[in-house]
Structure formats: structure tokens, C-alpha cells
Amino acid sequence: MTARERRLDEVRRALREEATSLVTVTGPLGSDEWAWLLTRLPPRELLGAAQRLPPEQLAQTVAELPPDTAADLIAQLPLPEGAALLRTLDPDDAADLLAYLDAGTLQKLLGLLPTALTERLQQLLTYPPDTAGGRMTPQFVALSPDLSADQAIEAIRRAAREAETVYSVFVVDGAGAFLGILSLRDLVLAPPGTPVRELMLPRPVCVRVDTDQEEAARLLTGGNLLALPVLDAGGRLVGILTEDDVADVLEEEATEDFERLGGSQPLETPYRRASTGLLLRKRLPWLLALFVAEAYTGNVMRYFEDTLEQVVALAFFIPLLLGTGGNIGSQITTTLVRAMAVDDLSLRDLRWILGKELTVGLLIGAVMAAIAFGRAFLLGVGPDVGTVVALTIAAISVWSSVVAALLPLGLRALRLDPTVVSAPFITTLVDGTGLVIYFLIARAVLGL
Numbered sequence: 001m002t003a004r005e006r007r008l009d010e011v012r013r014a015l016r017e018e019a020t021s022l023v024t025v026t027g028p029l030g031s032d033e034w035a036w037l038l039t040r041l042p043p044r045e046l047l048g049a050a051q052r053l054p055p056e057q058l059a060q061t062v063a064e065l066p067p068d069t070a071a072d073l074i075a076q077l078p079l080p081e082g083a084a085l086l087r088t089l090d091p092d093d094a095a096d097l098l099a100y101l102d103a104g105t106l107q108k109l110l111g112l113l114p115t116a117l118t119e120r121l122q123q124l125l126t127y128p129p130d131t132a133g134g135r136m137t138p139q140f141v142a143l144s145p146d147l148s149a150d151q152a153i154e155a156i157r158r159a160a161r162e163a164e165t166v167y168s169v170f171v172v173d174g175a176g177a178f179l180g181i182l183s184l185r186d187l188v189l190a191p192p193g194t195p196v197r198e199l200m201l202p203r204p205v206c207v208r209v210d211t212d213q214e215e216a217a218r219l220l221t222g223g224n225l226l227a228l229p230v231l232d233a234g235g236r237l238v239g240i241l242t243e244d245d246v247a248d249v250l251e252e253e254a255t256e257d258f259e260r261l262g263g264s265q266p267l268e269t270p271y272r273r274a275s276t277g278l279l280l281r282k283r284l285p286w287l288l289a290l291f292v293a294e295a296y297t298g299n300v301m302r303y304f305e306d307t308l309e310q311v312v313a314l315a316f317f318i319p320l321l322l323g324t325g326g327n328i329g330s331q332i333t334t335t336l337v338r339a340m341a342v343d344d345l346s347l348r349d350l351r352w353i354l355g356k357e358l359t360v361g362l363l364i365g366a367v368m369a370a371i372a373f374g375r376a377f378l379l380g381v382g383p384d385v386g387t388v389v390a391l392t393i394a395a396i397s398v399w400s401s402v403v404a405a406l407l408p409l410g411l412r413a414l415r416l417d418p419t420v421v422s423a424p425f426i427t428t429l430v431d432g433t434g435l436v437i438y439f440l441i442a443r444a445v446l447g448l
Helices: 004-016 030-038 043-051 054-064 068-077 080-087 091-098 105-110 117-123 147-164 183-191 213-222 243-261 276-303 305-310 312-341 345-377 383-413 424-445
Strands: 167-170 178-183 228-232 237-242
Touching: 004 030, 004 043, 030 043, 030 054, 030 068, 054 068, 054 080, 068 080, 068 091, 068 105, 068 237, 080 091, 080 243, 091 105, 091 117, 091 383, 105 117, 117 424, 147 183, 167 183, 167 237, 167 243, 178 183, 178 228, 213 237, 213 243, 237 243, 312 345, 312 383, 345 383
Parallel strands: none
Antiparallel strands: 167 178, 228 237
16 A cells, blocks of 8 residues: 555545544645545545645645546535635636536626636636637736836736746737737846837747647647747637646546547546446447447358358467457557657658558568468468468458558548547457458468
8 A cells, every 4th residue: 555545544534533634634745645635535525625624725735636526625615615715726727627517506606706707717618628718827927019128027027926927928919919929038138128029029829719729739839838829819819828738638638549549438537536327428339339340240250151161270260360450450550549649640641651551561461470370280270271371360460550550540631530440449340351351361272
């Protein structure tokens, strides 16, 4: 048992004994440690744990909690206490949390917040959560291009307490239209009277509020930016994306890709808090679809029934052949989907990818064919059947490589998520086609 797990047991024991303060049980912990502990408590214990933390510690911890867990906690607290906690959060974090609350609780909480904060949160809630607008923070420093360097520094000093970052400062006109970005370093080093418009970088990289969050995250990380401006349809600066926002996005997108590659719909909540019903709804549709698709494998077996009856030994190698094709396809699909996720590949690379995977498939097929022939020899099924198995292994290796190389890029070209080409899907597709290849080669070699 790890130190964290022992600490979790201590917390749960203290909750059962109704200890007045958890800090006396665990000792001083950081907000990230408390967040880890609270996310592992069932909902019925979450409120009790929160009420036994010092108010300042609780406020810091809520900022570290996943939005759904924080929403569970806020919903259980008395409304004034929930509103007080919301006021301690950055607006973008508060908006993420509020999106998990029912409409009634949401409106009651907003009614207890300052008008300016309520308006800001309502604006953030109008954007879909998976867009740049849904992820951005409206807390940034904006300056007029007509200010001098010393005036700009003074303005930053006044606004710094409320801003998410001051390392990048944004320049807007009187109507809020985005003009450029200004480095704090360049501003500090400039002569005091230098106008901001001469120091700013005009037309930097920016995104619209409806830009997909993953695309925005790639722009920020790919450009090594500290912050990414987010503009509305009129070109006005309404928020920024920062590195911590992007870290959350990339983690979520990577999790979704892994879940889809496994043949399951992504969970909107951490696995620990996912109910049995939710897991059933996320997994069963894919499994039913694959079940139906797999039925054609039986049809292939039925069609070639006479071939199997004449050479029963062919049946010995069916699991080996199907497993090989599925494994090769899964390896390639996983590699390509990941490469596309980090913008390492695009549709322009199709011919190059196909040539590379075809070459690798041929080499793998040659090695596997030799091994398969040796396996057939050891089973004593005769050289004719061994030749059929070896040729089929080689053919399936090449066929799986081609299919797995084409499908992800083909789906990307159709503007579909390539992660739907999951390992189970590739395996199902290759199973049936692999059997057709096997029996056609058997008929040709054995003269059936």
C-alpha cells in the first residue's frame, strides 16, 4: 500500500469517527494532494470531507478538482457556501464546473454572485465545452496601442492581480478589436516613451471562439506560445488560452483516443466515478456493432464448408491466421492514429505511408510465412497444407498492412475521427477477408 492509499484510509476512518478536522489526521498537505484524496471518496463522503477542511484549504483544493467532482461538492453545499467557493475560482474553472450542474442549481448559484462575475460566467457557458471559447479565460491584460511603454507598465501593474498571465500582453483598439501581442520582456527593455504599437507583434497566431479545443491546443504547443488569443466573430479579443488550459485539453483528448482505440465511447467522467450503467451504455453499442460485423466471418466459413470437409487440417490454422492479421492491423492503426494526433502525418503522406507499410508488411509476411511452414511441418499435415498456410500468412500480412494504413487517413479525409478505426474494428475486418484469402489460396494450391 502506497503512502497516498494509507492516507486515504486514514481520511475515511476519520470521517466515520466524525473527526472535527481532517488536517489533524493527515498533517499539512498541498491542495493537489487533497484533490487526489477527495476524488477517491464516494459522493456520500465527499461533503463530510469538505466540511472538515479549513475554508482556505478547501478553496485551494476545489480549484484542483476535476470539474465533475467539484460540481458534486458544490451541489451538496448550502447555496451561500457554494457561491463563496465559486468566487474563489478563476472564471474559466468556475464555468467548467457549472456546466455539470442542473439548470435549477446553476441559476440559484448565479443569483448569489456579483453581477459582473455572473455576466462573465454566462458568456463562457454559451460556448460548447470542447471549443476554444469553452476553454478560454476572460482574465487577461489588454492595452491601447497609443500608450507609451512606461504607461503600459503602470497599467499592467494595476491589472496584474486579476489577470491569468502578464508575460503576454494583448493590444486592442477602443472597440476591443485585436491588434497584436506584446512581450513583457520587450516592454520592460524599451525606452519609457516608446509607443506600444511600435513594440507589439501585429497579427500573431490566434483562434476563433468556435475553434476545436484540440486544434487550439496544437497551435499553442506547436508555436511554443505562453498564451493564445481567442477572438469572437467580429475579431474582438474575448479571452486567452494558457498552458494550463492546454495541458487539460491534451490529457482529455489523449484519454478519448485511447478509449476509442479500445472500442469504447469516451467517458465524460473519471473511471472511478463512472457507474455500471454508464459503462454499459458506452461499451455495449460498439460491441453489438462488432458482433454484427463479425457475423460475416461465419458466412465465409459456411461458404467454404466443402473445402474444410475435404482438408480438415486447414481448420487447425484458422486462429493463427486471424490472430496474425488482427495484430498487424492493430499495431499499424495505433501508430498512425497517434502520429496524426500530434500532426506528424497528413493525407499528403498517403503514398509514402502506404509504401513504407507495404514494405514492412512484406518483410513481416516473409518471416511469419517461414515460421508458419515450420509449424505445419511439426504438426505433420503435409507440405501442401504447409505451403497454403505460409502463402496465406504472407498475403494476410500484406493485406492487413494496406488496410490499416489506408483507413485512418481515409477517415481523416472524410472529416471523421480516425480513432474510430479501433483495434477491434480492424481485427473484425481482417478476420473475414483473411478467411477468404485463406480458402482461395487453398483451392488454388490444393486443386479443390
